[in-house]
Amino acid sequence: MTQTILFSQRCFLEGTLLPATVYLREGRIEKIVEGDALPEGATDLGSAVLMPGVIDAHVHINEPGRTDWEGFETATDAAAKGGITVLVDMPLNSAPVTTSVPALQQKLDASSGKLRVHVGFYGGLVPGNAPEMEALAAAGVLGIKAFLTHSGIDDFPNATEADLHAAMPVLAKMGLPLLVHCELDEPGTTEALQQNTSSYNAYLSSRPKEWENKAVQLMIDKCRRHRCRVHIVHVSSAEALPLIAAAKKEGLPITAETAPHYILFNAEDVPDGQTMYKCAPPIRERANNELLKEALCAGTLDFLATDHSPAPPSIKELESGNLAKAWGGIAGLQFLLPAGWTALKETMTLEDFIPLVTAAPARFLGLDDRKGQLRVGFDADLVAWHPEAPVRISAAEVAHRHKISPYIDHPLFGRIAQTWVGGAPQLPLSGTQQKQGKWLFRK
Numbered sequence: 001m002t003q004t005i006l007f008s009q010r011c012f013l014e015g016t017l018l019p020a021t022v023y024l025r026e027g028r029i030e031k032i033v034e035g036d037a038l039p040e041g042a043t044d045l046g047s048a049v050l051m052p053g054v055i056d057a058h059v060h061i062n063e064p065g066r067t068d069w070e071g072f073e074t075a076t077d078a079a080a081k082g083g084i085t086v087l088v089d090m091p092l093n094s095a096p097v098t099t100s101v102p103a104l105q106q107k108l109d110a111s112s113g114k115l116r117v118h119v120g121f122y123g124g125l126v127p128g129n130a131p132e133m134e135a136l137a138a139a140g141v142l143g144i145k146a147f148l149t150h151s152g153i154d155d156f157p158n159a160t161e162a163d164l165h166a167a168m169p170v171l172a173k174m175g176l177p178l179l180v181h182c183e184l185d186e187p188g189t190t191e192a193l194q195q196n197t198s199s200y201n202a203y204l205s206s207r208p209k210e211w212e213n214k215a216v217q218l219m220i221d222k223c224r225r226h227r228c229r230v231h232i233v234h235v236s237s238a239e240a241l242p243l244i245a246a247a248k249k250e251g252l253p254i255t256a257e258t259a260p261h262y263i264l265f266n267a268e269d270v271p272d273g274q275t276m277y278k279c280a281p282p283i284r285e286r287a288n289n290e291l292l293k294e295a296l297c298a299g300t301l302d303f304l305a306t307d308h309s310p311a312p313p314s315i316k317e318l319e320s321g322n323l324a325k326a327w328g329g330i331a332g333l334q335f336l337l338p339a340g341w342t343a344l345k346e347t348m349t350l351e352d353f354i355p356l357v358t359a360a361p362a363r364f365l366g367l368d369d370r371k372g373q374l375r376v377g378f379d380a381d382l383v384a385w386h387p388e389a390p391v392r393i394s395a396a397e398v399a400h401r402h403k404i405s406p407y408i409d410h411p412l413f414g415r416i417a418q419t420w421v422g423g424a425p426q427l428p429l430s431g432t433q434q435k436q437g438k439w440l441f442r443k
């Protein structure tokens with residue numbers, strides 16, 4: 001295989017942006033030379049930031065079974081366009097749901113030959129399947145996902161406390177994280193929404209912060225009891241942050257993420273009847289979201305992930321604008337890098353931002369011995385991009401199966417110049433390129 005030589009004035013090396021040349025060979029980073037001399041045969045990327053490929057640890061691809069919602073080809077194409085070189089697929093939304101090893105095998109079969117970027121998988125915890133945890137872990141899943149409220153998919157019911165108590169000791173022994181959708185629902189919150197199904201405020205008040213706060217506290221208590229790694233997905237209530245911070249200070253093995261849509265958009269600005277903004281937990285008010293940003297600076301929240309959860313236009317109720325009926329999920333995979341950076345660029349430096357989408361998720365996933373940093377011997381998964389460049393990504397430029405996203409035509413910063421997967425450039429996307437993406441299993 002040939003050698004690729006990349007020079008940039010702004011290479012992200014060990015936390016610093018500096019001029020350097022990165023040599024790629026046979027899918028690995030072969031050599032890194034600091035300094036602003038442009039070697040012969042090098043591609044001059046100028047001032048584009050050259051950094052490790054972005055890692056999205058929370059994606060719903062829907063294949064097999066709901067490939068009309070999204071699929072491995074469209075999702076991994078969108079990832080590559082967005083500078084993402086690793087994503088991890090959630091166990092629900094596919095049919096079958098990934099709650100056993102045979103179901104995982106079906107997902108592997110369905111994705112074979114279709115991956116433009118590397119893809120790992122989570123298994124699922126549902127009522128009664130705790131005995132599957134050991135086999136799923138042995139099969140290489142990168143974590144186990146559970147819901148504390150209805151998941152939106154009838155085939156993936158929420159775990160009960162009994163299920164958590166059965167599974168968590170096993171996961172603790174295996175060192176596998178339990179990823180938890182933290183909302184504990186209570187009756188009586190949906191009346192306003194039923195009366196005015198297009199009101200965003202009514203939708204927001206139908207899923208209050210208390211649901212999240214209580215669920216986070218419950219999981220902290222379970223984490224303390226079982227010493228099982230617990231990861232709170234898509235934190236949206238800022239009131240849960242002090243709980244998470246205290247649990248970390250106590251030394252509990254707890255991590256947490258939020259998504260770009262919770263910090264880029266604010267409830268005050270979400271128009272009524274615009275179901276593309278519907279997700280669960282909901283996008284909350286500005287003052288809340290400022291605290292989420294601060295928590296990313298402080299390390300209370302560990303990283304950003306998209307929770308890409310697309311649906312066809314009819315299921316998203318685009319025409320009716322019915323927020324009660326619409327699928328709850330935001331399509332954001334392709335936008336992680338520019339949307340995350342746009343949301344945070346007034347809050348933190350680029351040097352502090354980059355690890356939130358590279359090294360931090362790599363560490364969480366147990367991939368940090370080969371991904372998430374530009375280091376000799378690490379995998380040649382990289383992105384070059386222009387963080388200062390304003391962009392408005394049109395529907396035509398979106399590679400998701402459905403061009404429905406609140407990020408489309410939204411003013412953002414960060415133009416992707418090139419994405420390398422296993423050393424091979426992916427842009428512009430072409431059907432004839434060899435697909436370099438590999439399955440990622442836990443070692």
Ligand SMILES: [Zn+2]
Pocket residue numbers: 058060090307309
């Ligand atoms: Zn999700």
